[in-house]
Amino acid sequence: MSETKEHIIDKSYELFLSHSYEAVSISDISKAIGMTKGALYHHFLNKEELFKAVVDKHLILPTVACNLDQVSLKELFDYNIRCIRELLDSYLSYSNLFTPLNFVSLFGDASRHYKGFIEKTERYVKDEEKKIVTVLENAIKRGEIRSDINVAITAYTIISLYVGLVGNLIVNSQDVDKSFSLLRSQILEFYKMLKKST
Known part of the structure; x- marks a missing residue:
């Protein structure tokens, strides 16, 4: 270009x-x-x-890019939180006009004015879900997490937790540090619920 x-x-x-x-x-x-x-x-x-x-x-969505067969669920959570934080920090450093709410508005505009964007986003979510399903299934086989979970629903719930960062940012007056701290706490709490009891 x-x-x-x-x-x-x-x-x-x-x-x-x-x-x-x-x-x-x-x-x-x-x-x-x-x-x-x-x-x-x-x-x-x-x-x-x-x-x-x-x-x-500029409207880049984070993607799981680690070895799905070897990564533990805990490592995946840590990896994803780090990647999302780095991506948001790059947005914030790119332009002083960037705010999380502006980004959400841009996403909404793309949904309305970019033909095929919604389908592209749906494919992205499905691809990420499949990756998380793989990690969850391996985590069950290794005994890292309980085996009595619905893997598909759990994968979707994990994606929903990440998407919930937007809500955290709105509730916390767009305070990135506070919002990430809350996301990390939510993820760790969810992980504790999935962990196999010893």
Whole structure:
């Protein structure tokens, strides 16, 4: 991708992050990047195509990327919490316009204005669920956790706990440290319930 195109995407990201999709016009984008509308249209056909490029580059969802056959459930929890924290920290350091609520709004805008985004997100959730199911099944075989759980529901519950970080951020006035502390406590409490009693 050309440097100019990257610059357009990054500046547009800041606009879409601080305002809604509907509120940002092509005129706003061309002013922000110091380019005529004609020059902007040379790189992107329309606002929708530009928005899709912004979402594809900046709306990154964390993914399990460890050895699923060897990792324990506890290690997976620790790994995921660390990855989510690093991702959120990278968002916060990227732009001073970033707030967790702005990110949620951008996600909502993507759901409404990016054709196929909801299906893409559903595939992402299903893929992550499958990975967690693998880890849970191995954790049962190893005796790390109880065997009387519904593995599919437990995997979905784990994903729901991670998604609950958004709620933590809202309740805790977007305090990232406090919200992560709460997420870690929730995950550890859930893990204790899954642990095989000795």
